[in-house]
Structure formats: C-alpha cells, structure tokens
Amino acid sequence: MIPDFSKDDIFVVSHYLGKIFIALGIAQLLPIFVGVISREFGAVIDFFISIIACLAFASILLYFSPGKQEINWRQGMIIVALTWFLAMCFSALPLYLSGHYSCYLDACFESMSAYATTGLVLVQDLDHMSNAHNIWRHFMCFIGGQGIILVALVFFFRGSDALRIYIGEARDDKILPNSITTAKFIWMVSFTYLIIGSLMLAIVLLFHGLPFSRAIFHGLCIFMAGWDTAGFAPQSQNILYYHSPSFEIVTIIIILLGATSFGVHYAVWTGKFRELREDFEIKILMFTIFFTYMITLIGFSGNIADFPDVFSFFRTTFYQLISGHTGVGYSNIYSSALANWPELAIFGIILAMGIGGCMNSTSGGIKVFRIGLFYKSMKREIRRLAYPESSYVKEFFHHQREISIDDTMIKNAMVITVCYILLYISGAVIASFLGYGFLQGLFESVSAAANVGLSIGITDPSMPAILKIWYIFEMWAGRLEFFAIFILLRFLVKIVKR
Amino acid sequence: MKIKIIIFALLLLVGYTCYGQTVSALVNNPDLFDGKTVIVKGELVGDIIEGKDGFWVNLLDSGVAIGIYLPYSEKGKIKFLGKYDVTGDFVKIKGVFHKRCIEHAGDTDIHSVSMEVISQGMKKEEEIPVEKIIFAFSLGIVGLAAIGILHILTRREAPGDD
Numbered sequence: 001m002i003p004d005f006s007k008d009d010i011f012v013v014s015h016y017l018g019k020i021f022i023a024l025g026i027a028q029l030l031p032i033f034v035g036v037i038s039r040e041f042g043a044v045i046d047f048f049i050s051i052i053a054c055l056a057f058a059s060i061l062l063y064f065s066p067g068k069q070e071i072n073w074r075q076g077m078i079i080v081a082l083t084w085f086l087a088m089c090f091s092a093l094p095l096y097l098s099g100h101y102s103c104y105l106d107a108c109f110e111s112m113s114a115y116a117t118t119g120l121v122l123v124q125d126l127d128h129m130s131n132a133h134n135i136w137r138h139f140m141c142f143i144g145g146q147g148i149i150l151v152a153l154v155f156f157f158r159g160s161d162a163l164r165i166y167i168g169e170a171r172d173d174k175i176l177p178n179s180i181t182t183a184k185f186i187w188m189v190s191f192t193y194l195i196i197g198s199l200m201l202a203i204v205l206l207f208h209g210l211p212f213s214r215a216i217f218h219g220l221c222i223f224m225a226g227w228d229t230a231g232f233a234p235q236s237q238n239i240l241y242y243h244s245p246s247f248e249i250v251t252i253i254i255i256l257l258g259a260t261s262f263g264v265h266y267a268v269w270t271g272k273f274r275e276l277r278e279d280f281e282i283k284i285l286m287f288t289i290f291f292t293y294m295i296t297l298i299g300f301s302g303n304i305a306d307f308p309d310v311f312s313f314f315r316t317t318f319y320q321l322i323s324g325h326t327g328v329g330y331s332n333i334y335s336s337a338l339a340n341w342p343e344l345a346i347f348g349i350i351l352a353m354g355i356g357g358c359m360n361s362t363s364g365g366i367k368v369f370r371i372g373l374f375y376k377s378m379k380r381e382i383r384r385l386a387y388p389e390s391s392y393v394k395e396f397f398h399h400q401r402e403i404s405i406d407d408t409m410i411k412n413a414m415v416i417t418v419c420y421i422l423l424y425i426s427g428a429v430i431a432s433f434l435g436y437g438f439l440q441g442l443f444e445s446v447s448a449a450a451n452v453g454l455s456i457g458i459t460d461p462s463m464p465a466i467l468k469i470w471y472i473f474e475m476w477a478g479r480l481e482f483f484a485i486f487i488l489l490r491f492l493v494k495i496v497k498r
Numbered sequence: 499m500k501i502k503i504i505i506f507a508l509l510l511l512v513g514y515t516c517y518g519q520t521v522s523a524l525v526n527n528p529d530l531f532d533g534k535t536v537i538v539k540g541e542l543v544g545d546i547i548e549g550k551d552g553f554w555v556n557l558l559d560s561g562v563a564i565g566i567y568l569p570y571s572e573k574g575k576i577k578f579l580g581k582y583d584v585t586g587d588f589v590k591i592k593g594v595f596h597k598r599c600i601e602h603a604g605d606t607d608i609h610s611v612s613m614e615v616i617s618q619g620m621k622k623e624e625e626i627p628v629e630k631i632i633f634a635f636s637l638g639i640v641g642l643a644a645i646g647i648l649h650i651l652t653r654r655e656a657p658g659d660d
Contacts, residue, residue, distance in 0.1 A: 040582060042626040045634045052641035059648040097630075127543040127558055130582040209548035235544055235556070237563050243547055243554045245603050312604025334606060336526045 009491070011065040012075045013082065018061030020083050020148070024090065025054035030139055031094070035132030043132035046097035054090055074487060080149055081488035084476055087148055088112040091140055098133045100124050102461050105468055110137065112472045115144030116479035117362055119231025119329035119453020120444075120471065122461050126236040131217060134234045138224040142194075144479070145228025145258070145362035146186055182262075189265050190227065197223040197254045204247045218242075226254040228362045231329025231453035239332045245315060251330055252322055259285070259326035259357030261369075263400045280397040281358050284372035285325075292352035293321050299345030317345070320454065325352035327363040329453020339456045343439060346456070350443050353452045354424060364451025364478050366420045370413040372397065377410045419482045423449045427474055434464050449474040521559040528597035528606065536595045536608065538564070539616065542587050543580035546573070549602075555579070557591060557608075565607040566591055567599075572610065578619030586619045 028047045035044040071079065091114075092107035101107040106122040113120045114137055123129070123137075202219030206212065218234060225232040235241040239248060257265075264282060267275035276282060296317055307313035316333055323330045331338070338346075356365015380395040387393060395405050427445025432438050436458055444458040448471040459471070477485050519536045540559030547554040552570060556563045558580065580586030593610040596602075601609075 038582075040624065042624050042630075045626060045630055049634050049637055052637050052645075055645050056641045059645045059652075063648040063652050125561065127556075127563060128580060128582055205547075209553070210545050214545055235563070236558070236561075237556060237565070240565070240605070241544065241556060241563075243549070243565050243567075243602060243605055243607070306598070307604060308598055308600035309604075312598055312600075316598075316604050332605075334525050337528065337606065 009075055009078065012069050012071060013078050014061045014065035016071065016079050017082060017086065018058045018065070021054050021058035021061065024087055025051045025058065027139070027143060028136070031132040031136040034135045035130065038131040040130040040132050043098065043130040046094040047132065049097065050090065050094040053093060057090065077484040077487040078491050081480060081484040083148055084115060084480060087115060094136060095133065098129065100126070100129055100133070105465060106461055109468050109472055111140060112475050113453070114140035114230060114232060115148060116451050116475040117141055117145045117228045117230040117327065117364065118448060118451040118475045119225065120448060120455060120459045121232065122459065124461060134221060137232055138221040141228045141230035141232055142224040145230060146190055185266060186262050189262065189269065193227055193257060194223055197227060200250050201247065204244065204250055208244060222251065223254060226251050226328055226330065227258040229255060229258045229327040229357065239330045248319060248332055255323065255326045255328040255330070258328070259361050259363040261358040261360045263360055267400060275400065278398050280372055280399050281369045284368040285358060288355050288368055288371060289322065289325055292325060292348050293318065295351065296321055296345045296348035299342040299348055303342055320349055321352055324349045324452055324454050325355065326357045327365055327450060327452045329447065331454060335455045335457045338454065339440065346439060346443060349454065350446050353446045353450045353454065356450050366417050370417055373405060373410060373413045376405050380405065416481055420449065420478070423474055423477060427470060430467060430470050431458060434467060445474065449478040451475060451478050521557065521564045522562045524595055525562055525564065525606065531595045532597040534595055535592065535611065537590060537592045538608065539590045540588070541580045541585065542576060542589060545579065546576070557589070565605060566593065566610050567602070567607055568610045568613060572613050575613060575615055580619065583622050583624055584619060585622060587615050588617045588619070590614045590616055
C-alpha cells in the first residue's frame with residue numbers, strides 16, 4: 001500500500017523550506033551592496049525589510065520542524081513547488097516597496113517571471129528604477145535560471161536528499177555522478193560565463209561611449225537575464241534601448257549558450273568538442289530554428305518590401321525568432337510592431353517558443369530533446385513496420401553517450417508535451433474569454449508557459465487580474481514541468497480534506 | 499485660383515508634418531507617421547549611446563520611450579538624463595520619424611532636426627518616507643529578537659541538529 005501524506009511530510013518540508021529561505025535572505029545582500037555603493041538608501045531599506053521577513057519566516061519554520069530527516073521523492077517535489085511559490089511571494093516584497101508596481105500581485109508576477117526566467121514584465125517607470133531593485137530583478141533571473149534549489153543544494157543538502165529535489169526542479173541529467181557536484185559544476189560554468197559575457201557586453205557598450213560603471217551595470221544585467229533566458233533588461237525599451245546590432249550579436253551568442261544543455265557545456269569544458277557536432281539535441285535545435293524561421297519567412301513573403309534592406313529584415317525577424325526559440329524573450333522591436341506581423345510569421349514564433357531550448361539548460365518550453373525523441377520514435381515505428389515481424393528494431397541517439405530509445409522514455413516525453421500543449425491552449429482560451437484575439441492570446445500564453453517573455457501587447461499592468469494569476473501559474477508550472485506542482489496540489493487537497 | 503493653390507499647399511504641408519504627437523501614438527501607428535516630421539516632448543532618460551556620426555538618447559513620454567538620433571553638435575545641450583535619483587531634461591524634439599530606419603538597420607527612431615530644452619532636469623534628493631524608516635527599524639528590532647530567540651529555542655530542543 002502506498003503510504004498517504006502524514007504530519008512527517010509537513011515537518012520535513014518545513015525544515016528544508018526554512019533552510020532555503022535563509023539562502024534567499026542571504027541572496028538579498030547583493031542588492032543591498034549595490035544600493036549602498038549607488039547611495040540608494042531607500043532601496044537599501046526595502047531589502048532590509050525583505051531580508052528580515054525571509055529570516056523570520058525561516059526561523060519560524062525551523063523552530064517548528066527542527067529535526068533533520070531524509071527526504072523522500074514526494075517531499076522533494078513538494079519542497080520544490082512550495083519553494084518557488086513562496087520565493088515569488090517573498091521576493092516580490094522589495095519590488096512592491098520600490099513603488100514601481102501598481103499592486104502586490106504585479107510585483108509577484110514580476111518575481112515569478114524572473115525566477116521562471118520568463119521575462120514578461122508589469123513594472124512601471126522602469127527607466128527611473130534604482131540600481132539595487134534593478135539588479136535584484138536580474139539576479140532573480142540568474143538564481144531561477146540555474147534553479148532556486150540548486151543554490152541551496154550546494155550548501156544545505158546531502159547526497160540522497162539532493163537528488164530528490166534536484167529532479168523536482170525539472171532537471172533529469174546528472175552531469176556528474178552526484179547531484180551536489182553537478183550543482184557545483186552548473187554554478188561554476190554560470191559564474192565563468194557571467195564574467196566573460198558581462199565583460200563582452202560591457203566592452204561593446206564602452207565603444208558606444210557609456211561610462212565604465214554604467215557599461216558594467218548594463219553588461220551584468222543583460223548577461224544575467226540573457227544567459228538564463230529570462231529577457232529582462234534594465235531599461236523599458238529592452239534591447240531596442242541600445243540601438244546596436246553588435247550588442248545584439250553578443251546577446252545572441254549568450255542566449256544560445258544559455259539554451260544549450262549543461263551536459264554539452266560539460267563535454268566542451270572537458271575537451272570533448274566533437275560533442276557540439278554530434279549531440280542529437282544540438283542537431284534538433286539547429287533544425288527547429290531553421291524550420292520555424294522558414295515559416296516566419298514564408299509569413300513575410302508578401303511584406304519583405306516593407307523593410308529597407310535585407311540586413312534590417314534579417315535583424316528584426318531572426319532576432320525575435322532566436323529570442324523566442326531559446327526562451328529568452330529579448331526584443332529589438334516594440335510589442336505593437338510584433339502585433340502587426342503577418343499571422344503566419346507570428347505562428348512561426350509561437351511554434352519556436354512552444355518548442356523551446358535544450359533539456360537541462362536554462363530554457364523553457366517542450367524542449368527540443370522531446371521533439372527529437374518523437375522523431376526517433378516515428379522512425380523506429382516505420383522501420384518496425386517495414387522489417388519482418390520477427391525482427392527487433394532499435395533506434396539510438398547520441399546525447400553525451402549512445403542511448404537507445406525505449407517506450408518509457410517516449411511515454412514520459414508524451415505526458416509532459418501534452419501538459420504543455422494543454423497549458424498553452426488554456427491561457428489562449430482564458431484570454432479569448434476576456435476579449436483578446438485567440439492568436440494574440442495563444443502567443444502570450446505560450447510565451448508565459450514556455451518561459452519566453454516576448455509580448456504581443458497583452459501583458460500590461462491594466463490587464464485583468466485573473467489573467468495575471470493564470471500567467472503566474474503558467475510560468476510556475478512550465479518552469480517546473482508540472483509534476484512537482486501536481487504533487488503539491490494533491491498534498492494540499494489531502495490537507496484540506498482532513 | 500491663388501487661394502486654392504495656397505490652401506492645397508498648406509494641406510500638403512500639414513499632411514507631411516505632424517505636429518505634437520505622443521510617443522505612444524507614433525509607436526502604435528508607425529505607418530501613419532513613417533517618414534514624416536513630428537514633434538515630440540518628453541524626458542531624456544538613460545544614457546548617451548554614441549553612433550557613427552551622431553548619438554542616441556532615449557526620450558520618455560507617458561511611459562513609452564523612443565530613440566532619438568542627434569548630431570554631436572547637440573550633445574552640449576543635454577545636462578541631465580533621467581534615472582533613479584535624477585529627473586532628466588524635458589525637451590521638445592522636432593525630427594523625422596522612421597518606422598524602420600534605413601540608416602540604422604531597421605530601428606524605429608526619430609532623427610532630430612532640432613532640440614529645445616524646455617526645462618532642465620535636476621538631481622533629486624532621495625525622499626524616504628518617515629513611516630518606512632520607522633517600520634523598517636521596528637521590524638528590524640522585533641524580527642532580529644524573534645530570530646535570535648527562535649534560534650536559541652531550536653538549538654535547545656534539538657541539540658544534535660546542525
């Protein structure tokens with residue numbers, strides 16, 4: 001018999017949540033540091049209040065559940081889902097106190113958007129936001145991209161516990177033999193790229209005449225949101241603010257690195273460069289980028305003359321496509337311009353966003369790995385039908401090693417894909433009920449659920465609260481790939497029933 | 499006949515030059531204003547971004563910002579750019595709006611013909627509401643005391659736990 005939820009679950013979950021909230025409190029020392037050096041003392045107070053709130057909450061949880069116990073799979077999943085939800089609520093506090101959000105729900109929307117690396121924003125008057133609040137918005141993207149739990153894994157968890165919550169955060173590739181060393185590797189890669197990427201962006205901005213401190217600040221913010229495929233920017237015009245194709249090229253390199261599996265990063269770091277050429281997922285990613293861009297191009301076939309030259313056409317269309325496909329959501333055009341694109345071109349972007357980047361990367365969406373798996377499965381079935389009945393047909397793919405596909409793999413991929421499609425459609429249907437066009441609704445819904453962040457103009461502080469709440473749910477469910485949330489919901493239902 | 503010609507010329511001029519537009523109207527109806535001379539007013543925000551033979555500055559009007567391309571000769575007029583603790587110069591820009599600028603790889607922008615500073619910006623004194631300071635101070639004392647007490651109690655009740 002499967003044991004039901006018990007009081008022990010609550011104690012274990014509370015204990016580990018308490019530990020994670022200590023880490024969340026400590027993380028807010030970065031904006032305090034930025035606030036102090038920028039002499040933004042109002043912002044420092046906001047973060048002081050937020051840190052005290054996090055630590056007080058953590059202390060209460062740890063007081064009521066002080067004992068350390070092993071985590072089982074179910075508890076691991078609940079910890080992950082609750083962590084993301086509560087982190088959203090608590091991290092929204094300094095944002096709300098900044099006065100740049102019309103209500104607490106908007107601040108929660110923004111913090112979930114950052115953690116889930118979505119990039120949809122409800123901030124108002126971003127151009128006058130303090131550096132401290134701005135760095136916090138981008139730092140949340142950096143934390144969420146790697147995984148909130150991954151932060152805590154390095155410090156607070158033991159081997160078996162670590163694996164159970166590592167999986168809950170939608171990561172199923174252990175690059176190294178155990179989850180903690182994998183987490184450390186992911187952080188090492190991310191910090192190394194953080195230094196290199198931020199410097200590259202800052203150098204481009206220095207060439208454009210920005211003062212050193214501003215160039216570093218912008219470089220850091222854009223890297224954190226680009227590498228983690230979040231798409232936040234420190235100014236309201238997003239990437240359009242920089243008016244620089246060379247800056248955009250650097251961001252494309254960064255977002256492609258962010259959308260690549262950490263497994264491939266590991267292979268390259270250990271000198272196995274051929275993995276870049278042979279990895280099945282990279283091949284599929286290249287194909288889907290090509291395929292969806294072709295759809296976008298066909299969509300534009302009657303409108304190419306609207307663009308002044310081929311370069312500006314390519315710059316505009318390819319940037320939105322690659323931004324959508326990798327899930328970053330950076331944009332070098334206004335959302336009203338995107339809304340006026342031909343419908344087929346918009347469909348091409350929706351498809352790209354829905355597919356997403358690689359597994360075990362910072363991207364969201366269905367993921368190209370699963371699309372590749374369906375292709376391999378179809379190929380296997382065709383071969384099975386073509387060969388004699390007695391023959392046993394196997395299909396392999398190379399993903400850091402040679403892997404033979406099996407039915408369980410296909411079934412799991414299918415379940416998650418169906419969940420994503422239902423989530424995409426649900427948002428579109430709700431938006432339609434609220435008076436938006438279905439295609440527009442679908443675009444925004446896919447953007448939220450696949451954690452992309454491109455907007456066709458629906459996401460706005462004045463949009464209905466129900467849609468804000470639903471998009472928060474989409475971002476949360478899409479980022480964690482559903483199972484952790486399903487288990488949390490089941491847990492909550494059981495508690496209510498008792 | 500002369501009057502008719504003058505009226506026709508005036509109509510053409512009005513049709514070609516669209517005065518007093520908001521940035522939001524330009525961005526939301528780019529086809530209507532593409533290639534036309536417009537006048538926009540707003541606060542200069544962010545940074546100066548240098549280009550080949552001019553520089554960019556972004557103008558914020560009612561929550562929507564747009565890039566303005568200006569010749570270097572205008573740089574001296576700009577004293578303040580809006581950010582957290584700075585109100586940027588409030589300016590009136592007369593320039594040509596481009597839905598997709600040929601010169602700048604398809605950017606949506608305004609090439610300035612003239613810029614007039616209506617009111618100079620200034621550095622603001624940071625205003626922190628007294629209530630916020632009192633709240634933060636009280637929360638700090640109560641919160642830290644509570645955290646300390648709970649920590650001690652937790653340690654006492656579970657001495658073996660780290």
